[in-house]
Amino acid sequence: MKEELLFVRHLHVEFQHGGQKEEAVRDVSFDVGCGEIVGVVGESGSGKSTVMCAVLDVLPQDADVSYEQLWIRGGKSSAAMVFQDPSAYLNPTIKVGRQLIETILLHPEPVTEKATQQQKKNSRKRAWEHAEKLLEMTGIRNPEEIMKRYPFELSGGQQQRIVLAIALACRPSLLIADEPTTALDVTVQRQILDRLKRIAEETHTSVLLVSHDLGVVAALAKRILVMKDGEIIETGTAEEIFHEAKEQYTRELVEAARKHGSRSQDKRRISETILFQAEHLSFQYTKFHFLKKKSTEAVQDVSFFLRKGESYGLVGESGSGKTTLARMMTGIIEPSAGQILYLKERWKSLQKGRSKAQCQKIQMVFQNCAQALDPKRTIGEALTEPLEIRGGGMQDVWKTEAAETLFKVGLESEILEKYPGELSGGQRQRIGIARALMLKPELLVLDEPVSALDVTVQEQILQLLERLQREQELTYFFISHDLNVVRRICDRIGVLYNGRLVESGDAEQLYREPWHPYTKELMLSTLTADPKKMRRRRNVPELTSRGGTGSGEENGCPYADRCGYVMECCKKERPELYRFEDREVACFLYSEQHSGKRSKEYRMASQI
CATH class of the missing domain: 3.40.50.300 (P-loop containing nucleotide triphosphate hydrolases)
Incomplete structure (x- = not known):
């Protein structure tokens, strides 16, 4: 006893x-x-x-x-x-x-x-x-x-x-x-x-x-x-x-x-048209400490594309550059280097002259909608505000559009007169999605949209996003640190580490067979709602510092101090992004220089 x-x-x-x-x-x-x-x-x-x-x-x-x-x-x-x-x-x-x-x-x-x-x-x-x-x-x-x-x-x-x-x-x-x-x-x-x-x-x-x-x-x-x-x-x-x-x-x-641990069976039509393209994006933060200038590179040489109607997931730790990348996409900040193309047209940031019409095309759903919504404005005022900024139309028409958008996200029009503090977390998240939809965008940038929600509410929001994507042919750029959620909703996944894209590919393939050691670490760390499976898993090794190689070489691979497959070359130079059909990986294990010449018939597989 x-x-x-x-x-x-x-x-x-x-x-x-x-x-x-x-x-x-x-x-x-x-x-x-x-x-x-x-x-x-x-x-x-x-x-x-x-x-x-x-x-x-x-x-x-x-x-x-x-x-x-x-x-x-x-x-x-x-x-x-x-x-x-x-x-x-x-x-x-x-x-x-x-x-x-x-x-x-x-x-x-x-x-x-x-x-x-x-x-x-x-x-x-x-x-x-x-x-x-x-x-x-x-x-x-x-x-x-x-x-x-x-x-x-x-x-x-x-x-x-x-x-x-x-x-x-x-x-x-x-x-x-x-x-x-x-x-x-x-x-x-x-x-x-x-x-x-x-x-x-x-x-x-x-x-x-x-x-x-x-x-x-x-x-x-x-x-x-x-x-x-x-x-x-x-x-x-x-x-x-x-x-x-x-x-x-x-x-x-x-x-x-x-x-959350299983792939969605939702069937969608994904166009071959490239809607959005990021080419070699970089961004540096500059800080002044006691009159000394210090620059930190938050995003380094990141390239990816989004097809029309597809869901692309970006995963990585806090501080890896995910939100900075989203802010560049939406025009909030100007890249230090690289360019953004939308339907092959180069777009600038808001400061450099991105037009209102362009801004309508890409909208953002934030992680904490309680902070993103003004507590002193009603839901109706929050939803019609983007239309006021855009200009044109009458207030009565705006209210009708707001009520119709609420219906699309599964809410009643009575909520228009309520304030954010009177709503539950799930309702506020639906309001955040509705506000983003008011301008009829083509691309939604979703920054951790379900991380703070209960598991049942998470599932409801994910089902809502799937339905909206089907009905309105939306494209999603989905940011998360939860691989189970990303696998559930995304077609392709990119893995960001220390501001660099280290792996990308088909969501199911990447989940079943990770190629980069960091992606494998993320997979091993993912929690499963099954105590029997959790007990069979080994402990995740303790992390050392996040930036820097731990080897004293600034030009080395940033993951070298955490990697169980580290080689001497990893401490001295950074690996490039190697491409194999629809898979990309930044690791020397996949270079011909370090793994030997390959025949034309050779099909690359995971080296870890």
Whole structure:
């Protein structure tokens, strides 16, 4: 029989809204054993985070909490929480080291009451050393350097590791991780989860893992609680939930998650006409630090084309240049080098004279529609704004067009009078798509359009995009870090690493047989909604620095310091993009110079 660390019975939570009570959590009971990892899944609004905050007693004052029993072995001070958005919980004006040390000093090891000044000084020195060990434990390779930086100087993955280290500094028996990997790259996401599992095993810490991503839960949890509308509707082992679920809602969640891992059967006609072409695009950011000019090449010599009616997916880590490339496509920024062709006509940026008629042809759907929509303007005003900017027509006609566009994206015209804050995440995403469609574009640039949505809502949005593409013969440029989503909807995929295109080809071929070592790393990091498959996978190796070769040679392959197939030539020169029929790959493994001469009949295959 397991020893219980957390015990909750008949928990209820109500909130006061305008004099009325709204029940957020209803009769929730569960427990967590010592050293156990328990997953909590459900859609946004199901009450997952509310339950966790109730356990830690950190709900707002308007919350009315009642329960029959709620206790944590060692008290609430023996529990810590890792939040979804680390940047919101790290003070941007205080260096990481100081924030971590403050937490350590607030949770010291037992000492005598009459501590001398020297002992206090030594305790601060020990706290610094302990902070370095905690950062190493969470996978930070250079803790001394990281502790001297501010949070905004770190990547999303590094910030998440810092928040995890701060939580561990509390010496918790129970660690609550609330959506700890949402919006992180697949490689960083997998490593955070592997690190979390290792820490739980080494320190015998219990973990409550809250997520709407079933792949995340499948990778870590032994037991799972399924929540819907403030209630736990099903509980069981990971295998039972994923393979023998009793509730229809649970089966729908699992089915929606698995659909992301399979290719869409949607049949579309793809023209041979080249609609859009990027030729050798590069872009440099220039920064000034203490009057010194520093240039960073965000995109380097990228070329690709889009056929009319096709979906082209671009995948890569945060900071790889995906969004910068999208901004060049839509004319927001001017390329430092290269050119953009639309139906063989050269287009300039907005600053250089791209016309309104040209701007209509390419529209963008943003990742976070809550930020892209003005909270003070109604949905009707947001949808008609592009028509006002274009000019021509009457307001009554614009409102009719807005209502018709809403119908196309599956929304009722009553929403026109509502504000963005009154809508769900899925509804706001549909509004973002509708706004982009108002000008009747031919090409939609979709920047992470489903990454922050629940798995069932993701599936609805992807089905909507497929239907719109069929009906309006749209072309999609789909940006994502989730290979399952890209495989689901795209015909071809390009892989971007450190600003360079390292591989491109047919989506299904690239997914089944990656050629570039980095593409293979992405595939291995992709989470699957099946605990049996996840346990059979090996851990993803820890990453070193993202830019630079690690060899001291600036002209070498940027992936050399992470590559398991690295050769001497990789450290000294960059590989060109080798082309084989409809496949491209930037790796010396595919050059004749390093792999030998080939006969005319030879058909290139993966070398990894």
